[in-house]
Amino acid sequence: MNPRVANIGGSIIREVAAKRRPGSIDLGLGEPSLKPTARYLESATRWAADNGLRYTPNAGEPELREAIAAHYAYPGMSRAANVCVMNGSQEAVFVSVMTLLDPARDEMLVVEPAFPAYAKMGRLHGIDVRTVAMDAANDFAFEPARILNALTERTRLIVLCSPCNPTARVVDRATVNAIAGELERRSAPVYVLHDEIYREQTFTGDAGYFAAVYPRTIVTNSLSKSNALTGLRIGWTIVPDDLSDAVVKAHAWVTSCASTFAQRVAAEIFSEGALREHVAWYAEHRAKVVTALEESGLRFIPPQGSFYACVKLPDGTKSLEAAHSLADRHDVIVIPGIAFGDAFEGWLRLSWVSPISDVREGVARIAAFAAARKPSASAPV
Ligand SMILES: Cc1ncc(COP(=O)(O)O)c(C=O)c1O
Numbered sequence: 001m002n003p004r005v006a007n008i009g010g011s012i013i014r015e016v017a018a019k020r021r022p023g024s025i026d027l028g029l030g031e032p033s034l035k036p037t038a039r040y041l042e043s044a045t046r047w048a049a050d051n052g053l054r055y056t057p058n059a060g061e062p063e064l065r066e067a068i069a070a071h072y073a074y075p076g077m078s079r080a081a082n083v084c085v086m087n088g089s090q091e092a093v094f095v096s097v098m099t100l101l102d103p104a105r106d107e108m109l110v111v112e113p114a115f116p117a118y119a120k121m122g123r124l125h126g127i128d129v130r131t132v133a134m135d136a137a138n139d140f141a142f143e144p145a146r147i148l149n150a151l152t153e154r155t156r157l158i159v160l161c162s163p164c165n166p167t168a169r170v171v172d173r174a175t176v177n178a179i180a181g182e183l184e185r186r187s188a189p190v191y192v193l194h195d196e197i198y199r200e201q202t203f204t205g206d207a208g209y210f211a212a213v214y215p216r217t218i219v220t221n222s223l224s225k226s227n228a229l230t231g232l233r234i235g236w237t238i239v240p241d242d243l244s245d246a247v248v249k250a251h252a253w254v255t256s257c258a259s260t261f262a263q264r265v266a267a268e269i270f271s272e273g274a275l276r277e278h279v280a281w282y283a284e285h286r287a288k289v290v291t292a293l294e295e296s297g298l299r300f301i302p303p304q305g306s307f308y309a310c311v312k313l314p315d316g317t318k319s320l321e322a323a324h325s326l327a328d329r330h331d332v333i334v335i336p337g338i339a340f341g342d343a344f345e346g347w348l349r350l351s352w353v354s355p356i357s358d359v360r361e362g363v364a365r366i367a368a369f370a371a372a373r374k375p376s377a378s379a380p381v
Contacts, residue, residue, distance in 0.1 A: 060085025163305020176208030
């Protein structure tokens with residue numbers, strides 16, 4: 001067997017999420033609880049009945065590519081040719097990493113805490129993956145100096161996710177400008193992969209987008225989170241001209257094309273400009289979640305984006321053990337911070353899309369668990 005596959009770990013997120021029982025308080029998987037709008041699916045079904053479900057061109061239906069490119073209108077990347085339609089943003093990241101990086105030479109830098117798939121994908125391709133951790137004392141804000149200081153001569157790609165899974169931090173414009181400005185000055189090219197999958201769950205007014213200012217940006221995104229379509233598996237890359245043909249070529253050899261049915265659904269959504277149809281729900285729900293967290297007494301990172309909130313465990317508490325205890329003994333499913341890198345040990349990620357009564361109850365159980373684990377709570381008086 002390929003030793004790279006044999007040596008790579010499975011998903012801690014899935015391992016803990018699998019403990020969910022009927023009636024559990026589920027703050028685990030990062031999956032919207034809303035239902036998708038049926039109209040798009042119905043319309044795609046009618047189209048498929050009339051036209052069949054044949055392969056599309058490798059890069060996707062030209063009208064959909066054009067709609068995606070025009071919707072974001074990133075400078076230098078606003079033509080259909082800059083878009084490749086993918087089977088979810090998971091494939092978008094995979095193909096981008098595979099296309100850009102030479103395993104014999106290049107290194108990718110993952111900004112942590114991070115979605116675990118980035119490093120795993122890099123390592124599956126035999127690429128040296130380095131990580132740079134943001135600072136807990138600064139609530140894991142994206143810090144330009146930390147990121148830039150971690151670059152080496154071999155770094156060809158920086159991968160970051162904003163709004164961030166897991167920290168719920170959003171990179172601001174000043175940070176994007178600072179990183180972009182410095183990268184422009186370097187002689188060797190460094191690309192930034194900005195995973196924008198939680199873009200429609202942004203709760204700050206100052207979000208920065210690398211593609212808006214930095215020409216060597218690769219954007220990955222999908223309809224999974226914005227339109228509650230995780231199972232449809234439809235996403236895309238937006239890349240500069242110098243990468244577009246190569247990305248399509250790699251994607252074509254991996255999956256031929258994205259699902260034709262899913263592309264029809266996406267075409268409906270883009271034609272109605274409906275990417276923000278769930279935005280109000282998230283904003284309202286988030287406000288209630290923040291109140292519940294404030295009342296809990298737990299230390300938490302104020303959520304600026306995504307649909308996660310992260311809480312700190314008492315010092316010395318291991319997050320994996322805590323997540324298993326919470327699942328086994330308190331019937332609450334949460335994801336241990338260690339799944340997102342060593343820097344996030346001692347934290348838990350809560351996905352807050354469940355009904356607010358469940359979120360409140362889950363937060364209360366975590367707070368009780370944490371209070372019982374505080375060193376002073378068990379020390380003899
Ligand atoms: C940060 C991040 N990127 C990418 C993905 C992959 O999403 P999809 O392939 O459904 O677009 C996820 C899924 O949870 C995610 O959280």
